[in-house]
Amino acid sequence: MSRALPKYDKRRVTLIGGAAALVLSGAVIAGSALAGEGSEAGGTDARTLAAPGTISCPDVASQLPAIPASAQAEVDRNLTLLQTQIQEADKRLTDTAGQGGPNFVNNAILGPLKDKRASTIERIAISIGRTAEKPTGLDSLAACTLTQ
Secondary structure, X not given: OOOOOOHHHHHHHHHHHHHHHHXXXXXXXXXXXXXXXXXXXXXXXXXXXXOOOEEEOOOOHHHOOOOOHHHHHHHHHHHHHHHHHHHHHHXXXXXXXXXXXXXXXXXXXXXXXXXXXXXXHHHHHHHHHOOOOOOOOXXXXXXXXXXX
């Protein structure tokens, strides 16, 4: 059983609905008019059009000592993993361009990448150290930088 609204309530509902439609239409028109506008200085929005850069990491393979044959497969897997980690970080850098504050890239991308690389580099050193002298100082190769 539906209850009919009194006549004045229907007008009020119509008036409110019409006002809401007018406000939304104005917002769409204003948004459309401004969609092609850029910044005053250069005419383009640098935040959305600027390249986010790429991540540059030290080459680990060139810093390794002779790799025993028994460790070669494991070292190769981990070297491949290091490349995958860089590619994933580059993708995240591109996907999150313009987000976060001034330390976003360091805190959300480069910091976690350094931790992952440090673990992978340690696994490489351990696998070499099982049958030969374990390399030292490789942990300095974990940190990466952002290049433009």
